[in-house]
Amino acid sequence: MTQNLLTNLEPVDILLVEDNPGDVRLTIEVLRDGKVSNRLNVAPDGVEAMNYLRRRGGHSKARRPDLVLLDLNLPRKDGREVLAEIKTDPMLKRIPVVVLTTSSAEKDVVRSYDLQANCYITKPVDYAQFVNAVRQIQDFWLKLVKLPEE
Numbered sequence: 302m303t304q305n306l307l308t309n310l311e312p313v314d315i316l317l318v319e320d321n322p323g324d325v326r327l328t329i330e331v332l333r334d335g336k337v338s339n340r341l342n343v344a345p346d347g348v349e350a351m352n353y354l355r356r357r358g359g360h361s362k363a364r365r366p367d368l369v370l371l372d373l374n375l376p377r378k379d380g381r382e383v384l385a386e387i388k389t390d391p392m393l394k395r396i397p398v399v400v401l402t403t404s405s406a407e408k409d410v411v412r413s414y415d416l417q418a419n420c421y422i423t424k425p426v427d428y429a430q431f432v433n434a435v436r437q438i439q440d441f442w443l444k445l446v447k448l449p450e451e
Contacts, residue, residue, distance in 0.1 A: 312338040313443050316366040318350040318383060319343065319401075320375055324424070324431075328370070331435040337443040340364065347378025351386055354393055366396060368442050371418075373402040373409060381412060388417040395449050399438055 315332065319325050325343055332339055342363070344350035350371075353360045369387065373380035380402065387393045397419040402409070405423040413421050422438070425431045 312340045313368065314364045314366045315339050315341045316350065316353060316369045317341055317343045318347065318369065318371045318375065318380065320345050320372065324372075327428075327431060328435055331432050332439060335436065335439045335443075337439060339443070342366070346376045347380060347383040349377075350375075350383050351378065354387065354390075354396075367448060369396055369398045370401050370438070371398050373400060373404055373413070381409075381416065384413060384416045384418055397442060397446070397448065399442065401434075401438070 317325065317328055319328070325345075329341060329343075332341055342353065344353050350369075352358045353363050354366075354369075356363050371380050371383060375383070380400070384398055384400070387396060387398055394417075398417075399420040399422065400413045400418045401422050401424055403424050410421050420438075420442075422434055425434055
């Protein structure tokens with residue numbers, strides 16, 4: 302992107318990699334009520350996320366996301382593996398990845414940043430705090446930040 306996403310007329314493409322249906326529903330609601338038009342796609346596990354990002358299988362027409370929201374504790378392929386694959390792939394490595402997970406373990410924080418996560422946020426358990434966290438992600442990454450073109 303050559304400008305920040307707030308001034309871009311196209312909806313923002315977000316890939317949410319999350320296996321918890323409740324967190325998916327809540328994230329969808331928060332982003333739908335936000336001030337930035339977006340297209341949210343959900344991958345319920347790491348394998349599906351990588352298929353989406355690499356446009357494999359049923360994702361041949363998938364749009365390159367402007368932002369990935371990534372849980373670490375995923376079935377089939379762990380979020381750490383997904384993060385490592387994204388950040389070592391020349392075609393994907395510039396996509397910002399926000400780790401949004403329940404783990405507050407220091408080893409997970411350190412490992413995520415070692416794998417070049419752009420941000421690490423521990424999911425709040427409280428509903429209002431979770432809503433606030435997703436809104437802050439949206440405000441920062443979708444309104445304020447200038448992202449590179451593909």
